[in-house]
Amino acid sequence: MNEHRNLHWRETVVETDVERYRRAGFGRSTAWSGRRPLLLIIDVQYQTTGPAGMSTEESMNLYPRSCGEWGWDAVGHIRELLTAAREAALPVAYAAVAEQAGPSGRLGQKAPNRVYAGEAYDIVEEVAPAAGERVFRKTAPSAFFGTLLTSHLIDLGCDTVVLAGCTTSGCIRAAAVDAFSYNYRVLVPEDAVYDRSWRAHCANLFDIDQKYGDVVGQRELLRYLTEVGSARAG
Amino acid sequence: MPAEEGAPALTGELLDRVRPILSDVDAAVLAHRAKDRPFGLGCRPALLLVDLYYAAVGRERVPLPQALDAWPLSCGLDGWAAVDATVPLVAAARAAGIPVIHVTGMGPDFTAPWARQARDRSAHDHEFIAEVAPRPGETIIRKPGPSAFNGTALPHLLQYHGVDTLLVCGETTSGCVHATVVDAATLRFRIGIVDECCFDRVRVMHDLSLLHLDQLYGDVIAAGSAIGYLRQVAGPE
Numbered sequence A: 001m002n003e004h005r006n007l008h009w010r011e012t013v014v015e016t017d018v019e020r021y022r023r024a025g026f027g028r029s030t031a032w033s034g035r036r037p038l039l040l041i042i043d044v045q046y047q048t049t050g051p052a053g054m055s056t057e058e059s060m061n062l063y064p065r066s067c068g069e070w071g072w073d074a075v076g077h078i079r080e081l082l083t084a085a086r087e088a089a090l091p092v093a094y095a096a097v098a099e100q101a102g103p104s105g106r107l108g109q110k111a112p113n114r115v116y117a118g119e120a121y122d123i124v125e126e127v128a129p130a131a132g133e134r135v136f137r138k139t140a141p142s143a144f145f146g147t148l149l150t151s152h153l154i155d156l157g158c159d160t161v162v163l164a165g166c167t168t169s170g171c172i173r174a175a176a177v178d179a180f181s182y183n184y185r186v187l188v189p190e191d192a193v194y195d196r197s198w199r200a201h202c203a204n205l206f207d208i209d210q211k212y213g214d215v216v217g218q219r220e221l222l223r224y225l226t227e228v229g230s231a232r233a234g
Numbered sequence B: 001m002p003a004e005e006g007a008p009a010l011t012g013e014l015l016d017r018v019r020p021i022l023s024d025v026d027a028a029v030l031a032h033r034a035k036d037r038p039f040g041l042g043c044r045p046a047l048l049l050v051d052l053y054y055a056a057v058g059r060e061r062v063p064l065p066q067a068l069d070a071w072p073l074s075c076g077l078d079g080w081a082a083v084d085a086t087v088p089l090v091a092a093a094r095a096a097g098i099p100v101i102h103v104t105g106m107g108p109d110f111t112a113p114w115a116r117q118a119r120d121r122s123a124h125d126h127e128f129i130a131e132v133a134p135r136p137g138e139t140i141i142r143k144p145g146p147s148a149f150n151g152t153a154l155p156h157l158l159q160y161h162g163v164d165t166l167l168v169c170g171e172t173t174s175g176c177v178h179a180t181v182v183d184a185a186t187l188r189f190r191i192g193i194v195d196e197c198c199f200d201r202v203r204v205m206h207d208l209s210l211l212h213l214d215q216l217y218g219d220v221i222a223a224g225s226a227i228g229y230l231r232q233v234a235g236p237e
Helices: A015-023 A054-062 A069-086 A103-108 A149-156 A168-181 A198-211 A220-233 B011-019 B022-032 B078-093 B154-160 B174-185 B203-216 B221-232
Strands: A037-042 A092-097 A134-138 A160-166 A185-189 A214-216 B045-050 B100-104 B139-142 B165-171 B190-199 B219-221
Touching: A037 A069, A037 A149, A037 A220, A054 A069, A069 A092, A069 A160, A092 A149, A092 B078, A134 A149, A134 B190, A149 B154, A168 A185, A168 A198, A168 B165, A185 A198, A185 A220, A198 A214, B011 B022, B011 B203, B011 B221, B022 B203, B045 B078, B045 B174, B078 B100, B078 B165, B078 B190, B078 B221, B100 B154, B100 B221, B139 B154, B139 B174, B165 B221, B174 B203, B190 B203, B190 B221, B203 B219, B219 B221
Parallel strands: A037 A092, A037 A160, A092 A134, A160 A185, A185 A214, B045 B100, B045 B165, B100 B139, B165 B190, B190 B219
Antiparallel strands: none
16 A cells, blocks of 8 residues: 555656657646745545544544545645645645535435534644634535635735645646646645555646646745745735 | 735625615615725736627617617617726736636527526627727637636636736626626635726616625726736736
8 A cells, every 4th residue: 555655646647648648748836936935735534534543444434435544645745735734824725525415416316425423524633724724615626616715816916726635636736737737837746745556646747747836845835935925924 | 915905895885886876774884894894916917808899889880779779789888998908908918918817608609597588789798898809819708698718718718827816897787897807806816997998788786886896796897996006017928
C-alpha cells in the first residue's frame, strides 16, 4: 500500500507522452506570479483518511472510500501549509463532501456509498477550520459546482488557489480545471494531495501540471506563502 | 478587501423620484430600508456596457411612442440621452486603461422564447450603437438571457483583468441591467450603476429598478462621479 512512496510521480511519465505534450505547447508555468492566494483544503474528512493510526486495510473496512496511511501522510504536509497560511494571514477555505441530504442521483448510481454516522464527514481535527474559515459543502467533484466558492474568491480578491487534500484524480483535478477556467492560478502541492490509486495520482499530477496549473514542492510553496504574506502585511 | 474607493450614491434622490407613485406605507418601508452610506467601490474596475445595440434606440432619434412603429423595442429619446451620457464615460475608461466590456444578445443564433414573437427584424438589430461601439481589442460578451453572467465567460474574463468592481451602463434598467447587477452582487463584485447611462422603455420601471438596485446590490452614482472615480483609480494590473 506504500507503493506511492517508491517513485516520484515525474519519474512515472513515459518519455513519448512528455514529448507529445511538449510539442503540443503545454507545460508552461503560471505559478508564483499571483499575490493573493487562498489555501483550499478539499475533502480531508475521516471518511477519506480513516481514523488516525489505523492501517489502510483497517481504515477501508471502516470507511471503504478511505485512503488510509497515504491520507495521514498528506495531512502532516497540509497542516504545515495551513500553519504557514494562517501565520501569513492568508485566507483558508475548505470544501467537503456533504452528508447525503437528498436524492444522490448519478453519483449514487455510479458509486453507491454508505451514509455514515459520527465523525465520517467531519474535517480531520489536525487541519480543522478555525473561526472565520469557510467550509463549502459540495455534492459534486468540483468545489466550484453549486457552491459559493467563486463568490468567496471574488469577495477576498484572490488570484491564486492552492489545492490540497483528495483525491488527486477526482476532486483536486475537478477543482483545478474549474479554477483554471475561471482564470485563477492553480498550485497543487505534490505532498499534500492524496488518492486511492497511485497510478491515477501520478497521471493526474502530470496532466494538471501540464495543462491547468503547477504541481509544486512543499518547501517552495511554504516560502511563497510566507513571502506574499509579508508583502501584503507590509 | 475593504472598499475604500467610492462615489456618493444617489439613494435619497432615487426615493424622491418615485415618491409621487408610492403609497404612504410603501414610502415608509422604502425610507426605512434606505442605506445610510454607499456600499463602496473597489480599486480595480471594469466598465460594462449592457445591450447598447440599435434595437434598443432605433437608428433615428424619435420619441416614444412613435419610435415603436419602426423599432418595437426602442426606448426612444431616453435611450439616446443615455447613449450620449455614456460617451464621456467610455472615453474616461479608455484613457485610464480600464477594461471596457460590451455585452450584447446572441442575435439569430440562439433566439430566446420571449424574443421569437418579435417578428420585426429591427427588434433583432444587435449592431452596436456607433457612438459607444467596441474598439479593436475590447471584449464582446454575447449572452443568451438577461444576465451578462449566465451562460457566458464573463467571470473568467473579469478574473483575467483582476476586476473587483463593475460600473454598469445600458438597457433595460429593469431587465438586463437589473439581472446583471443581481448576478454581479451574488458573485461579490462591487457595483456602481451609472444613473444617466441606464435606460428603459418605461420610465417608472427605470426609476423603481434604480431605487431597488441601489438599496440592495450596488450604488447608483452620477455619471460625473463615475468619471471622477475612473480617473482616481489606477488601471488594472
